Amino acid sequence: MALTSASRRSSGAEPAPDAALDDTDRAILELLLHDGRATLHELAAATGLSTSATSVRVRRLVERGVIAGFHARVDRALLGRPVEVLAQVQVRADADLALFEGMLADSVAVVSAWQVTGEFDYAVHLACRSLPDVEAELHRLREQPGVRRTSAQLLLHRVPSWSGVA
Structure with missing residues (x-):
């Protein structure tokens, strides 16, 4: 797992504003969010574009960074990790964040981690x-240098989420 944020991007480029996307771009993104393996032919048929025009649009979305990558969604239970938890971690002001984030990045149990605002400093899935x-x-998290306290919730049921494209 790699921890990234807009402030850590090596390019320093800001993402393109949403206004730069037209309805066809949004439709392509929505389709890819639901099926990342959709073929150019399937995307073209759904949007009314030619396969070539669809290819150009997808390539442009990738080049602009709107599409940051293509990923497989896996069933963690079938991988032997059926118990999911959201842990919050509060660190001391003098904590070595790079060391802490490195530990998170190296852990096989960490699905994702975010530095957050509020009472806690990190949310760890x-x-x-x-x-x-x-x-x-959780014991391993609490024992990290600089960790002040943790809190955790067992994740019971995934709620269908908004795609973020519309």
Whole structure:
């Protein structure tokens, strides 16, 4: 897992504003969000464009960074990690954030991690093998240098989410 943020981008480029996307771009993005393996032919048929024109648009969306990558969505339970937890971590002001983030990046249990605002400094999505594994992961988080306290919630059911394209 790699921790990234707009402030850490090596290019320093800001994402293109949403206004630069037209309805066809949004339709392509919506289709790819629902099926990242959709072919250019399928995208073209759904948008009314030719395959060539669709290819140009997808390539442009990738070049502009609107499409940051293509990923597989996996069933963590079938991978032996059916227990998911959202852990919040509060660190001391003098904590070595690079060291902490490096530990998160190296952990097989960390699905994603975000530096956040509010009472806690990090939100960490964990996928664990069992409840004892959750306890061990939370203990490992608490024992990191600079960690002040943690809190965790067991994730029960994923709610369908907004695609963010419309």
